Amino acid sequence: MRPFTYERATDTQTAVTSVSRAGAKFISGGTNLLDLMKLEIERPTHLVDISRLPLKGIDDLSDGGLRIGAQVANSDLAAEARVRSRYPVLSEALLAGASGQLRNMASVGGNLLQRTRCPYFYYETADGCNKRDPGSGCAAIGGFNRTHAILGASGACIATHPSDMAVAMTALDAQIELLGADHTTRRIAIGDFHRLPGDTPQIETVLRSGEMITAVILPPPPPGQQRYRKVRDRASYAFALVSVAAIVAVEQGTITTARVAFGGVAHKPWRSVEAEAALTGRPATMATFRAAAEAAMANAVGRGHNDFKIELAKRTLCRTLAQTAQAE
Amino acid sequence: MGTSITAETKAGGVHTAELALTINGRVQRLELDTRTSLLDALREHLHLTGTKKGCDHGQCGACTVLINGRRVNSCLTLAVMHQDDEIVTIEGLGSLDALHPMQAAFIARDGFQCGYCTPGQICSAVGMLAEVAAGWPSHATEDVASPRIALTDAEIRERMSGNICRCAAYPNIVDAIRDVAEGAPR
Numbered sequence: 001m002r003p004f005t006y007e008r009a010t011d012t013q014t015a016v017t018s019v020s021r022a023g024a025k026f027i028s029g030g031t032n033l034l035d036l037m038k039l040e041i042e043r044p045t046h047l048v049d050i051s052r053l054p055l056k057g058i059d060d061l062s063d064g065g066l067r068i069g070a071q072v073a074n075s076d077l078a079a080e081a082r083v084r085s086r087y088p089v090l091s092e093a094l095l096a097g098a099s100g101q102l103r104n105m106a107s108v109g110g111n112l113l114q115r116t117r118c119p120y121f122y123y124e125t126a127d128g129c130n131k132r133d134p135g136s137g138c139a140a141i142g143g144f145n146r147t148h149a150i151l152g153a154s155g156a157c158i159a160t161h162p163s164d165m166a167v168a169m170t171a172l173d174a175q176i177e178l179l180g181a182d183h184t185t186r187r188i189a190i191g192d193f194h195r196l197p198g199d200t201p202q203i204e205t206v207l208r209s210g211e212m213i214t215a216v217i218l219p220p221p222p223p224g225q226q227r228y229r230k231v232r233d234r235a236s237y238a239f240a241l242v243s244v245a246a247i248v249a250v251e252q253g254t255i256t257t258a259r260v261a262f263g264g265v266a267h268k269p270w271r272s273v274e275a276e277a278a279l280t281g282r283p284a285t286m287a288t289f290r291a292a293a294e295a296a297m298a299n300a301v302g303r304g305h306n307d308f309k310i311e312l313a314k315r316t317l318c319r320t321l322a323q324t325a326q327a328e
Numbered sequence: 329m330g331t332s333i334t335a336e337t338k339a340g341g342v343h344t345a346e347l348a349l350t351i352n353g354r355v356q357r358l359e360l361d362t363r364t365s366l367l368d369a370l371r372e373h374l375h376l377t378g379t380k381k382g383c384d385h386g387q388c389g390a391c392t393v394l395i396n397g398r399r400v401n402s403c404l405t406l407a408v409m410h411q412d413d414e415i416v417t418i419e420g421l422g423s424l425d426a427l428h429p430m431q432a433a434f435i436a437r438d439g440f441q442c443g444y445c446t447p448g449q450i451c452s453a454v455g456m457l458a459e460v461a462a463g464w465p466s467h468a469t470e471d472v473a474s475p476r477i478a479l480t481d482a483e484i485r486e487r488m489s490g491n492i493c494r495c496a497a498y499p500n501i502v503d504a505i506r507d508v509a510e511g512a513p514r
Contacts (some may be wrong), residue, residue: 003361003363005343005362008409038385051409081475092472095465095472099490100455100487100490101392101452102386235489236486
């Protein structure tokens with residue numbers, strides 16, 4: 001690990017000022033950043049510890065939504081009674097991620113900023129990775145790519161985003177609140193927060209230099225039942241091969257509202273408006289679910305080892321929708 | 329303003345910080361390279377070697393300690409981040425003369441073979457039972473909205489998935505944890 005100086009921020013305004021210097025980075029739970037610093041993939045020269053900032057509230061909003069402070073621990077958010085009763089898909093997604101120890105450390109803001117677990121980014125550093133070393137190529141294309149993206153990838157990068165939490169937040173239409181280095185705030189829809197890789201896979205979000213995530217805003221829950229389903233190589237404590245967050249309302253056998261987001265398939269949490277359009281107004285039957293799955297994966301591209309993920313994503317969506325619609 | 333921790337830059341561009349850590353009820357004053365993980369501070373500087381280094385990447389759980397009563401991986405956090413926290417290691421849970429009930433249960437149930445993962449397993453299990461007592465759901469919980477948790481074997485296994493045992497003493501670890509959860513006299 002490279003040497004760095006450290007300061008503990010006590011308020012948000014000085015934190016964004018402190019992080020504006022060259023080489024500075026925020027640290028919160030540290031579960032991803034320190035791991036990457038040990039591997040010298042991340043090399044900050046100054047750390048601004050924001051884990052003690054007063055951003056740990058989970059507050060009711062007047063519209064029936066919820067404002068989640070960016071420093072809320074993943075475990076606290078998953079265990080929060082209002083989340084469990086009104087946004088169970090979010091609790092389920094959080095609980096499907098990482099381990100008990102990591103969820104106790106990891107913050108909501110940090111979870112959104114997790115970096116990919118592509119082995120060529122993380123471990124096989126002798127091989128090319130445009131994310132780690134822009135311009136060096138993508139060793140996953142033509143290499144070992146069993147876990148890689150099937151949607152929205154580019155010739156420069158086929159990495160996936162590792163978060164479960166963000167997939168549920170995408171289905172819930174969350175907004176991300178940001179505080180800028182100029183001390184102004186702005187809100188970004190979560191669907192616009194993470195970027196597709198394109199030619200610049202090293203730029204993963206629309207965060208500006210010095211900007212800090214201060215909160216995640218959940219609008220009131222949409223009607224219907226919510227469910228998160230994750231498929232992985234182990235029963236617990238593994239990243240998703242494919243995951244699905246589904247919210248479905250059924251009235252008299254007809255789907256009236258549908259929200260679908262996938263995890264493990266793209267460089268960002270993948271909202272499928274195609275699947276939602278194929279579900280809305282249709283009978284809640286397996287034929288409809290299958291049609292939605294085909295629509296969701298119409299543009300999916302396999303890279304060899306990960307070809308199976310296309311069919312796996314379809315089946316996972318069908319199974320999740322069947323369970324969700326049945327519970328309605 | 330920022331931190332109360334004083335920092336100094338040493339030869340070779342290494343930065344150090346003076347800090348006070350509260351470990352097992354005792355305040356320990358240290359001057360550490362800012363890069364020092366809590367795990368390395370415990371083992372290499374305070375010689376509390378009960379906490380083990382396995383993978384050093386948060387994947388095995390051998391380094392699990394309790395911070396303010398919560399289980400965490402001490403390898404993935406910096407010592408300088410824990411001024412003002414209450415840290416408890418396996419040495420602080422119990423002693424040879426007065427074992428913690430979880431330590432006694434691991435012995436009674438033979439919940440280990442080589443023993444390397446055991447301090448982490450025990451600290452994790454103690455933190456985990458506190459989470460259950462607080463009504464936290466898990467991935468094994470059928471209905472996350474339910475306020476009550478039935479601590480089945482599936483629940484114990486899911487909740488302990490952050491602790492790897494390469495000797496695979498898992499059945500006996502589950503038995504030991506269930507004994508403590510049920511308050512079994514042993």
